[in-house]
Amino acid sequence: MRFVASRVATTRDSRRELFDRAVLHLIEKRVQLPGITTLARLVRDVQLSTLEEINAAVVAPTPVHTRRELIGTLEVPAGKRVSTLEWMRTPVVKLTGKGDGRRAGSHLLRAGAGDGCGGSDGGRAGEAGGAGLLRAARQGPQDQESEG
Incomplete structure (x- = not known):
């Protein structure tokens, strides 16, 4: 066997x-x-x-307090339909409730433009079809600063 x-x-x-x-x-x-x-x-x-x-x-190598926390994620909280673990592992399908979901995170791109998160397009990353990125590339860095 x-x-x-x-x-x-x-x-x-x-x-x-x-x-x-x-x-x-x-x-x-x-x-x-x-x-x-x-x-x-x-x-x-x-x-x-x-x-x-x-x-x-x-x-065996998992600490007792970690085991308790993991077991706790399997329990369904009062008033909820799913366990905490199921809630955490289920992907979010719709972020904004508007549109078809393709641009659901575009507001995050615009918000992250000036906060050191890698956004260097002056906040235009979320514009439809990438037109803002194309415009930013054509204008150059000096024109972007005067526009903002």
């Missing part, structure tokens, strides 16, 4: 996939197949024990 344990450790195969691969492996090695129930039980037991070993190896 080392074959199944190595598959568990290196892949995310389901129990059914592990069972199928175990059957194929045993056939290839010309091993007499046990009963279906016996093999299914073996695959389940090997999968559970291997996953427990992996989890123990991952959890």
